[in-house]
Amino acid sequence: MSYHSPVLLKESVDALNIKPDGVYVDVTFGGGGHSREILSRLGEGGRLFAFDQDPDAQQNKIDDERFVLIAENFRFISRFLRFYGVKKVDGVLADLGVSSHQFDEASRGFSTRFDGELDMRMNQKSLLSAKKIINEYEESKLADVLYLYGELRNARVLAKTIVLARAEGEINTSFELKQVLQKFLPKAKEHKILAQIYQAIRIEVNEELEVLKEFLEQIPDLLNDEGRLSVISYHSLEDRLVKRFIQTGKFSGEIEKDFFGNTNEPLKKVGKLIIPTQEEIKINNRARSAKLRIATLK
Template identity: 60%
Template sequence: MNKEIEYHVPVMLQECIEALAINPNGIYVDVTFGGGGHSKEIIKHLGPKGRLIAFDQDPDAIHNAIQDDRFTLIHQNFRFLKNYLRLEGVKQVDGILADLGVSSHQFDAADRGFSIRFDADLDMRMDQISDLDARKVLQTYSEEQLHRIFGMYGEIQNAKSLAKTIVTARLTREIQTVDELKSVIQKHVPKGKDHKYHAQVFQALRIEVNKELEALQEFLTQTTAVLKEEGRLVVMSYHSLEDRLVKNFMAKGKFKGEVEKDFFGNEIKPFKVISRKAIVATSEEVLRNNRARSAKLRIAEKLNVEE
């Protein structure tokens, strides 16, 4: 089995490539490099003058770097997109791809603390250098803060009582491992729904630890300046909070509220939405790769100034 498959099976690969509408001489950015599955396919469509720049904050992703003069891997979070492209001498690009899912590799690496399948220290940091990890969230956040992240990020029905239980439990013993957390919250798990409930709790913690929604908003905001006219923005999300941000931004150029209008009543927005409805994986792909089940792909094109 090759390393890419071990690391991460790229979701909706051909749909992503088609969505980018690749110009062989263009400059493209894969802001979530991971195992390099999408990047390797993009490179195949580039000519000698084409260029691909990838971002990934996970140190493990470096092992998958593509050995090609047209390829550059930047070891940073995509929230720093604009600044790091400038450092590479790039002001504008022809297309940007973002696959917002956690890679299979990160779930399968037991010591990273992402997975409910293994007992490990509660870490969940994508970059492995941040001061904030899942243990610190559980140990130091107030009951109100925990209630907020479990309710908003995990969409957990009993988020308030869950937060109270954690705050009470940590008075006697710090919650440090996956199994310790599962034991503390066991009474809140609906019967027969262990996997789903634990996944929601872990999702909420992961989003908070990595400030994922803030990073996504910062990244999306920068794409309006970074993309050339008619450049494509292609984003694949895996839960409703991300998808709502992406959908609103592509449609309005902002995350909430109505589209702004000029003096004459014309809408002022940076993108034309290419995918009116989110594109989802085929049933065949879902059978092959369960991670594709919740993926939603959205596509937008940077508008011409004249439009």
């Protein structure tokens, strides 16, 4: 739990409606909190596969013959499950976002609280880092990232400020970036604005929204009848994609109808949106923005 405090632990695993002999997938293993809870409900015939591309997560691997940890991005969920002879599963759990460990490890560059190298790569083998984006992206592209992924209205002036500053010397660390943008960070809103900036850069570094879309598109073909999808998201960009895909089977555009006016969305929601209790938020402040959505095949 010191590596990562799992959010909505009981609720998200309850959502899977676990069968003792079922096959389940935890696509965001992290500290293994959700995986351990799933395993506690599985019988001897059950199986659990987990995904995590972060090498740090490998230290939390669970010694259980029912468990397999796959060191890959969950955008490749179907491909790697087929490698293990699995074509259908009874449930998939995704706890999106950044783990507590990644936030708390200064050298990873995810946190606004610590001074560290501008990195933000969940996959340490990736060639694209936060430093590369800040120092090499064209001004217009940088502005688009800040606007689309950070929802920052002053994205263009922020991008211009960064470009002018880097012309004087490379911006390498979290605090250097903060210093460059200091005049746009009024004390009362500093943390909120920095969080939006960091979110935007992190999403770009890790292709988070593209990964989420690719993952969701594979779910209808992966789930068995009565199989469940349980997804925890932490910001509106993720949540909108999850909500819309469950509702329509698409991420944008009009819902397609057949000759008789029937729609063909593959999933249907189960229950209502679930958010953490005030008690959980008091214990784990990072739970405050979490939203859990549950779906099954239509």
